[in-house]
Amino acid sequence: MQNKKKKKSGLKPGLIAAGITVLAYAMLFKFKGGWPSYIVAGALAFLVGKIVSIMAQGVDTSKKAPSQQKPIEKTGDAAVDGMIEKGMEMLKAIQAENDKLPGEAISRNIDEIDATAREIFRTVAEQPAKAPQIRRFMEYYLPTTLKMLAGYSKMDERNVTGAKADAARKQIENATAVVVKALKSQLNNLYQDDILDISTDVEVLETLLKSEGLVDTGLGSMVQGSK
Numbered sequence: 001m002q003n004k005k006k007k008k009s010g011l012k013p014g015l016i017a018a019g020i021t022v023l024a025y026a027m028l029f030k031f032k033g034g035w036p037s038y039i040v041a042g043a044l045a046f047l048v049g050k051i052v053s054i055m056a057q058g059v060d061t062s063k064k065a066p067s068q069q070k071p072i073e074k075t076g077d078a079a080v081d082g083m084i085e086k087g088m089e090m091l092k093a094i095q096a097e098n099d100k101l102p103g104e105a106i107s108r109n110i111d112e113i114d115a116t117a118r119e120i121f122r123t124v125a126e127q128p129a130k131a132p133q134i135r136r137f138m139e140y141y142l143p144t145t146l147k148m149l150a151g152y153s154k155m156d157e158r159n160v161t162g163a164k165a166d167a168a169r170k171q172i173e174n175a176t177a178v179v180v181k182a183l184k185s186q187l188n189n190l191y192q193d194d195i196l197d198i199s200t201d202v203e204v205l206e207t208l209l210k211s212e213g214l215v216d217t218g219l220g221s222m223v224q225g226s227k
Contacts, residue, residue: 072122109173113145117137120190148172152169
């Protein structure tokens with residue numbers, strides 16, 4: 001999540017911890033030392049509150065930092081490599097807009113879009129022949145997502161309010177959820193041919209085994225029977 005969201009989530013626990021610290025100090029020492037004791041109590045409360053606030057923010061493990069992500073290998077095909085590079089640049093721009101947004105729900109969707117899109121690019125890098133299948137993804141899905149988020153963040157930066165603005169924000173949030181589903185379908189579609197190839201291999205293997213008298217039933221039936 002974004003740093004500003006994490007700080008906001010840690011603020012309340014920090015304030016509560018600071019208040020509890022002051023109460024505990026008052027109960028134990030009753031501020032017997034005069035004004036210096038108030039300074040000590042305040043400093044102690046600030047320190048404890050800061051520590052609790054930082055701990056409450058937690059560490060983002062939803063995705064790796066860019067430097068920790070496994071790089072996508074070059075294919076040697078200039079057109080495919082250029083497409084992937086362009087797509088990765090759009091993802092960076094999308095995440096930059098995401099960092100400006102206050103809503104956690106929409107940010108989760110964007111994180112999921114980012115992760116799924118990277119898998120799509122990785123799949124195409126491994127099998128460049130699949131590149132034509134992601135043309136709509138490249139020419140429409142990613143650019144439109146970036147445009148929507150830029151509009152969303154601009155409304156927030158300029159404090160645009162009102163029923164129409166709220167409706168537009170909600171519409172964009174819903175749209176990001178739709179994009180998540182679309183990208184997952186896109187990723188699944190990239191593997192359809194592979195799935196068909198595996199099914200064909202299994203069918204051929206079944207036929208050969210049965211023709212040689214090594215089995216008297218299909219592999220599918222054998223698997224079901226073993227459960």
